[in-house]
Amino acid sequence: MDRSYVKGDWQQGRAFxxxxxxxxxxxxIWLAGHGAPRADDGTxxxxxxxxQCRQCFLNLERTLERAGGTLRDIVTMTVFVTDVRYTTPMTExxxxxxxxxxxASAAITVTGFADPLMLIEIQGIAVVE
Incomplete structure (x- = not known):
């Protein structure tokens, strides 16, 4: 499989x-929304x-591994956050x-999630050779 990235000027600075x-x-691989209100140990x-953001990516990584992919295989994601100010730390x-x-990506601010502890949820699509 060949993959090419269409790069934009301002988009590169926002990590998409x-x-x-x-x-x-x-x-x-069609990824359902993954959140991370708790660490692996339940904390x-x-x-x-x-x-939560780091745990969310870890949770996505584990799901992808079980499906035969990696985070690098994600071609698009939608990131939902509860506060627009979270988009910069997520970008970093x-x-x-x-x-x-x-x-490719979209970031959407929402008023909340099914689990009120959640601050972020990510869904996406991965393409694997």
Whole structure:
């Protein structure tokens, strides 16, 4: 499978690509929304956005591994946050994870989630060779 990233000027600074193009034989993994109100040991992450964001990506990574993919296979994601001010810390964490080749993305501010401890939820699509 070939993958190319359409890069934008301002989009690069916000850690996403306007589009990702894939061609060739591939498997598509449709990721349900993943949140992270608690750490692996069950400790609540109430009010700690950075911890929830990192745990959220860890949870996505585990799901992808079970499905035969990795975080690097994500081509698009929708990030839901409860406060618009969380988009910058999320962008910084996403930059750590993806480097310079970012998935296409949207960030949406919501009033809340089914679990009131949650501050972030991410869903996406991954394409694997």
């Amino acid at each position: 690509s306007p589009a990702v193009v894939t061609t060739g034989a591939q498997k598509i 609540p992450l109430k009010g700690d956005f950075e911890a 964490i996403r930059t750590e994870i993806f480097g310079d080749d970012f998935p």
